[in-house]
Each structure stands twice: as structure tokens, then as C-alpha cells.
Amino acid sequence: MNYRGPQRVRVSQKPMPEIKHPEDAIVRVTRSCICGSDLHLYNGNVPDTRVGTTFGHEFIGIVEEIGPEVHKLKVGDHVIVPFNISCGKCHFCRQGLYGNCHESNPQATAVGGIFGYSHTAGGFDGGQAEFVRVPYANVGPTVIPPGMDPDDAVLLTDVVPTGYQAAEMGGIQPGDTVVVFGAGPVGIMAARCSWLFGAGRVIVIDQYEYRLEFVRNYAPCEAYNFREMDDPVVFIKKATDWMGADVVIDAVGAEAAGSPLQTITGRKTLIQAGSATALHWAINSVKKGGIVSIVGVYGPTDNLVPIGNVVNKGLTLRANQASVKRLLPRLIEHVQNGVLNPKAMITHRVPLEDAADAYRIFSDKLDNCIKPVLIPPSARI
Numbered sequence: 001m002n003y004r005g006p007q008r009v010r011v012s013q014k015p016m017p018e019i020k021h022p023e024d025a026i027v028r029v030t031r032s033c034i035c036g037s038d039l040h041l042y043n044g045n046v047p048d049t050r051v052g053t054t055f056g057h058e059f060i061g062i063v064e065e066i067g068p069e070v071h072k073l074k075v076g077d078h079v080i081v082p083f084n085i086s087c088g089k090c091h092f093c094r095q096g097l098y099g100n101c102h103e104s105n106p107q108a109t110a111v112g113g114i115f116g117y118s119h120t121a122g123g124f125d126g127g128q129a130e131f132v133r134v135p136y137a138n139v140g141p142t143v144i145p146p147g148m149d150p151d152d153a154v155l156l157t158d159v160v161p162t163g164y165q166a167a168e169m170g171g172i173q174p175g176d177t178v179v180v181f182g183a184g185p186v187g188i189m190a191a192r193c194s195w196l197f198g199a200g201r202v203i204v205i206d207q208y209e210y211r212l213e214f215v216r217n218y219a220p221c222e223a224y225n226f227r228e229m230d231d232p233v234v235f236i237k238k239a240t241d242w243m244g245a246d247v248v249i250d251a252v253g254a255e256a257a258g259s260p261l262q263t264i265t266g267r268k269t270l271i272q273a274g275s276a277t278a279l280h281w282a283i284n285s286v287k288k289g290g291i292v293s294i295v296g297v298y299g300p301t302d303n304l305v306p307i308g309n310v311v312n313k314g315l316t317l318r319a320n321q322a323s324v325k326r327l328l329p330r331l332i333e334h335v336q337n338g339v340l341n342p343k344a345m346i347t348h349r350v351p352l353e354d355a356a357d358a359y360r361i362f363s364d365k366l367d368n369c370i371k372p373v374l375i376p377p378s379a380r381i
């Protein structure tokens, strides 16, 4: 599956990936997902997304070949591969900031390498493919525990850790009211995980009724449609005794809908790096002294955000790409104990060959799609 230009992806034959470094592994993919982050690439909004690049940062697979310095894996292991590529040794990896590795992405000093996420994130081919090269194979890949459903395992590569970290960065105190913007897989998981940190009330905002209905039952939580509100900020203030929410999570990112000004400047003319509508709403609807936790993805250049309100309200903003490796041991346990049930979010199982259809369905939110998983031919028998 590779990029041809905005809203165009195609499945084609590419050369088999090879071991290029002694710590590389080649993995035969058994499942890969399409993520909201892939839509930023798909829509041509991520700088230096080159034609021919294979997308896919959420995948699991079987180790096919290992380099001479790979000691933690053996051929035949079925592994969860975190979406971040991390060296495990640099200043940032040593602090558990595996999404900010200083070694894996020569093109930038902000984000580390990410599979299938443009040359801005290192130029690595991704896992929406039959085979993928996995660098630093002693660091990221984690063997799927016996008995774990591969559909749960593939969601541990990104969505579960991202949703969990969104709640964690919110610094939720017992009884807090948490508002989550976005009822995609990330927002759904953030809402679910907010309870694990002691939230007393969880409210999710989106525009698609089928997603609101799903999260209402799954999280469970209150869920409302911003298309039916005059002003989402006033709505949240009213729902919280005019105080604002204790914690607000932005699980939407740079392709937010809901503000014509943001949409024109951020999505049509690209004067700013995407539309910051949900972030705007988050800053304005959190209470004074509150925390805004941002996992929605924004571009490396600038956005229109009400920074004056951040200052004058005394807010804390926390944000990052999820640190998948740091969170995996705890989240594997939560899945094994039934505390989290990620595979319930998978609505579409699509042959890898039909990836272009899956992109269209997920991008246009057709057929009540929440999370599509792509299955390569060798994993279907």
C-alpha cells in the first residue's frame, strides 16, 4: 500500500525489505491498522510525504529474519511493534520518552522515527504491507503473550497507549470531570482510560452520531454532538456549573471540523498547519488552573491557538506522541485482565489488497467505521 498523492493510495509490488543494520529485523505482517494519523498523510498535510512511501505505523507480525546483533527476538516470534522507532539508549529514550528518540530520525529534533510516516518522521516504510524492516529490533518489538487475540495486540501498537497516555497526561484527580474532544479510536480509548485514573465524570464530544453512540456504551460516558450546539465551549461550561472541565483531552488534531475560519486557514489554504478548532475549544472550556492534554497530531509549523487564555487561566498544556514501549507492560496486563477490550473497536476487516477502499471508508467515516484492520494474504489462511 503506497502513497500516490492526496487521497490516492495504491497497492503495488515493492522489493522485499532487507536487513540494513545488524540490529534490524524483517517482520512478516499479520495485521495492520489505519489510524487517524494516516489521514493527515492521506490528505497530503504532512510535509515531505513522498510518492511511493508505504504507510502503516500500527502493525504486528512474525519475525522472518534477524540481523546478527538482534538478541531479544528469534525467527518465528509473533511481535507487537510500537509505532515509535526508538534506539533505547539516547538521553530521551533513557527517560522513557520513546516517541522523542534523538537517534532514529535524522530529519528532525522534535519527533523520533515513526514507521510509514513520511520523511519528516524518518522516511521509514510502514507496515501496511506484507513485510517491513524493523530497526532497533532489540528495543521496540515485544512478543505477544500466549492467548492474546491478534486483534487486541495490533491495537497495543498505538491506540491503546495513546488513549491511556492522553488520560495520564491529564493528571486526573479522583472525581474530576474530563472532557474528550474526538470520538475516534483514540478519543474512545482516552475516555475509557480516564476512569482508570479516577475520573468522576467523562464527557465526549464529536460530530458523528454512530461514534457517540459507541463511546456512550463502551467508555461508558456522556457523549454529545457539537453540530447540535450553538457553542461547544458554552455547552461545556453550562454542563460544569460554569466552572469548566478539570481536564480536557484533544483527541482530534489538525484536521478538526467545526470552525469555518480554522478550516479555511488550516485545511484549504494551509496558512496555518491544520485547523486547531478542538484545541481552541479545549483551552477555552477547561477550568482555570486546569490541564489540557493533547494527543491529536499537529504539524511542525504554527497554529492559531488562544495562548493568551492559556496564560491568563493558568493552564497546563501537556502533549506528546505516545511512548508505546514505556506503557506496553501495564497495558498488556490490562488487556489480559479484561480491564481494556480494544478489539471491540474494530469494525472493518479488509484484505490488504483492498487498502484503498479501507482508506476511503475510514476517511469519509462511511459504514459506521471506527477502526479498520488490514489483513495480508499470508495471514488469512
Ligand SMILES: NC(=O)c1ccc[n+]([C@@H]2O[C@H](COP(=O)([O-])OP(=O)(O)OC[C@H]3O[C@@H](n4cnc5c(N)ncnc54)[C@H](O)[C@@H]3O)[C@@H](O)[C@H]2O)c1
Pocket (backbone or CB within 6 Å): 035, 036, 037, 038, 039, 040, 158, 159, 162, 181, 182, 183, 184, 185, 186, 187, 205, 206, 207, 208, 211, 226, 251, 252, 253, 254, 255, 256, 257, 258, 277, 278, 294, 295, 296, 297, 320, 321, 322, 370
Ligand atoms: N499522539 C499520538 O501518539 C497519537 C497516536 C495516534 C493518533 N493520534 C492522533 O489522534 C487524533 C485522533 O486519531 P483517531 O484515529 O481517533 O482519528 P479519527 O479520524 O478516527 O477520529 C477523529 C474524530 O474527531 C472528530 N472531530 C473532528 N473535529 C472535531 C472537533 N472540532 N471536536 C470534536 N471532535 C472532532 C471527528 O469527527 C472524528 O470522529 C489524530 O489527530 C491522530 O493523528 C496521535
Ligand SMILES: [Zn+2]
Pocket (backbone or CB within 6 Å): 035, 036, 037, 038, 057, 058, 083, 158, 159
Ligand atoms: Zn496510529
Ligand SMILES: [Zn+2]
Pocket (backbone or CB within 6 Å): 086, 087, 088, 089, 090, 091, 092, 093, 094, 100, 101, 102, 103, 104
Ligand atoms: Zn533514543
